[in-house]
Amino acid sequence: MFVTMNRFTIDPEHWPAFEARFRERAGLVDGEPGFIRNAVLRPESDTTNQHVVMTMWESRSAFEAWTRSEAFRKAHEKAGQTPPAWFIAPSKLEMFESVTDSGG
Structure with a gap:
């Protein structure tokens, strides 16, 4: 399994709008070949x-095929319209290859 984690450092004032943006595009990746799961995680504090x-x-x-797809382009078309004030720091994409997986 291959896992990506994109970390966004968001001003707490803008958390609701940031989360709404992901809710609005939910499902666009679901039908992509090889896709397993997507989650948007909010910090506990x-x-x-x-x-x-x-x-x-x-x-x-x-994953790489998804990044070249029309569905990816559609899912990210509003990214350039995100107000810079939302972000405290640049986003950081991390990628991992799973060495164990006990989930179902």
């Missing part, structure tokens, strides 16, 4: 201000 957008894929190649 505002000490880090980091939301994590996590996706799980059958393979890195499935």
Whole structure:
């Protein structure tokens, strides 16, 4: 399994709008080949201000195919319209290859 975690450091004042943006586009990735799961995680407190957008894929190649797809373009078309004031720091994309998986 291949996992991506995109960390967004968001001003707490803008958490509701940031989360709404992801709710509005929910489901656009669901039908992509190799897609397993997507979750948007809110921090338990505002000490880090980091939301994590996590996706799980059958393979890195499935994830990379998604990034070249029309569905990806549609899912991210509003990204350039996001007000800079939402962000405390640039986002950071992390990628992982799973070495164990006990989930179902």
